[in-house]
Amino acid sequence: MEGLIFDIKKYSVNDGPGIRTTVFFKGCPLRCWWCHNPESQEYKVQTIEVSHKLEEKVYSQQKNVGKYIETDDILSDLMKDAVFYEESDGGVTFSGGEPCMQVDFLVELANKCKKKNIHTILDTCGYASISVFSALLPMIDLFLFDLKLIDNNLHLKYTGCSNEVITANLKFLSQHKANIIIRIPVIPGITDTKRNMDAIAYMLEDLPNRVQEVHLLPYHKIGVNKYNRLAKQNPLQDIESMKKEDTIQLGDFIETKGFKVKIGG
């Protein structure tokens, strides 16, 4: 089976433990204002214009974003780095976009990875039907689960989707003793408010099983140029990147609730 992928990044060290290969799925149901991968959002191949400067002259060229790839082709690529995964306790991370949007492809690929003893991580926004997470439970070793905003009106405003499905899926995974790391994008004035952090901490304390860790991801501007190339408006274009130090207080607060916190992915 083939799926729509927009990138495959080797030797990644920020998408879970050890040395990993991150497979970026194209298509996402959310439209977060702070998304630094806007090219991941549409579930279709897109053409963008990229420019290169050579001796003061600027050259432009068209480039396709997104490619259909067979699970077997991805697997054979992954197997080339099996020795790195073994040595570092790494593996493969399915990211995006939202991998659950291509659930049949994801299930087939994750199954093939498990048969080869490759450690699997799903980096997810949590927005999919519960049956999708039920199908994935046996073949995903660790879920990197994004939590953004607990107030549903704010979630709708800043992501375009309700968070009810997301929080229900988090509870479902916790009930089934899945390994979970929570990732919170720290966006100035949007997700970093005391009210939101209190509500997130309360929700995490209320889960039937403790999450392994909480990761705070400070906002950064790396996706800004991508918005221009896609002719999309960037709602946060005037907001500056945050430094790790800016999130230390939030991290301290979450730690007082008994959670292990890491700043950055």
Ligand code: SF4
């Ligand atoms: S869930 Fe992730 S990929 Fe999807 S729009 Fe939000 S930030 Fe972008």
